Amino acid sequence: MSTTQIGLLTGLVLGLAAAFGGFGAFLAVLVLGGLGLAVGRYLDGKLDLAQLTRRDRG
Known part of the structure; x- marks a missing residue:
């Protein structure tokens, strides 16, 4: 499992743990x-x- 996949999985798990239910949780x-x-x-x-x-400085 790459660190990209681990980072995505961690973010999703933290999101689920932070909020259960409703559009705000989504x-x-x-x-x-x-x-x-x-x-x-x-x-x-x-x-x-x-x-x-x-930034382009032109």
């Missing part, structure tokens, strides 16, 4: 799952945060 799981995925991809080296913060 949104919490969605956000925390996405955050876990992003962290896992960063740790795998598949996400370059410098591209997100770099």
Whole structure:
């Protein structure tokens, strides 16, 4: 299991533990799952945060 998969799984589990039931819980799981995925991809080296913060100065 890669760190991307572990990060996604961790985010989803934390989201489920944080909120049970309703649309708010769905949104919490969605956000925390996405955050876990992003962290896992960063740790795998598949996400370059410098591209997100770099600005074109032209």
